[in-house]
Amino acid sequence: MKVEYQPKVIGFLCNWCSYAGADMAGTSRISYAPNVRIIRVPCSGRVDPLLVLKCFQRGADGVLISGCHPGDCHYTEGNYHARRRFALLRNFLDYLGIAKERLRVEWVSASEGQRFAEIVASFTTELAELGPCVKERSLG
């Protein structure tokens, strides 16, 4: 039996907005693609590019980083720093041969459950079209 390809997505969600947004999607009983594995982080500014690179090395097909809207950061400016970092990382990944579409940065507030579900859905569809991100895996 041929198993349909399902992209693996790692989602780094900030504790204050996006994680609550994902929670909102759940409590509102909005169904969304189960491809995203959520990791809760204190702030999108916490996400070191190393974490993203590590995800790709270990077999992720896409990485979603989600934080508070600019101006709404719980720590005032964490997401501004994240924005600068990932603007660079995105272009660098592309240069290394990992399509820049595989890294997605989105701002989702605690009330935007519907929006979170839509982002996951569109990201998953996009990744399914791109196909597997073939990498040398570290541990199988």
Next chain:
Amino acid sequence: MNLELTQQIRDQARGLLKSGTVKGVIGYERASDGLTARPFFAYELTGTDQLIFDETCSHNLVKYLLDKKGEKMAVVVKPCDSLAINLLLNEEQIKREMVFIIGVSCTGVVETAWNQKSQTLQARCQTCRLPKPVVYDFLAEQEPIRRLEGELYPDILEMEAKPIASRREFWHEQFGRCIRCYACRQICPGCYCPECFAEQLSPLWVGIRIALGENELWQTNRTLHLAGRCTGCNECERACPMDIPLSLLNRKLEKEMEELFSFRAGLTSEEQPPFATFRKEEKLGFEE
């Protein structure tokens, strides 16, 4: 040997040591092959006669300042090396009053190996825009100062124009050869963390085995740690025993930092580096 510059450097070094202004002078001497240069530390007056400068002096001596924080040292720097001094001043790794900078107005250096030197300038020198150091206490000058023009990133543009699959193939081939000797890190003036992420055991970011995935993680993250900090001395590429084109990585980020944040590392010691600051109104391609 460039007699004009060598004489100025020797005189300056002698004066500094005699007056006790500095404890030692970090410069270049003739290597034992009689052709190329190697780093040299002059602590005695007699040692100053060994100091030289010519087109084989490609080492970035600024790295040594990190090991000599306790004592005032003089260091011979080319324009490109002087950028690294500003970087270390900016990051408060060295104190300005603890360094005497002997700047050299350079006309470019060549590739060297043991007992051989090439006739053409290094690639980075061919597009060098700096005729003299950005920071110095004394300048050893020579005439005429040649200003070189040309496309700064021809190889990067060529790489960017390739299809994504062949870029990946290219890098896999390069990273596959890495033996993770970390020579690129050891020689880099910007790499001075007491504990490198590559050697952390808990969490183990980079696995110990020499495999493509681990090598790639090392090289890509090493480059990212130098984003907006790499001053382009290209010592890492010269130190690499596997001839991995590290300048293609470093200069890609240098180009990106210029395009995204109009920033070039090392030009001043005051300007805040891009990742230490931000502008609220910038979008950088992300929707709000």
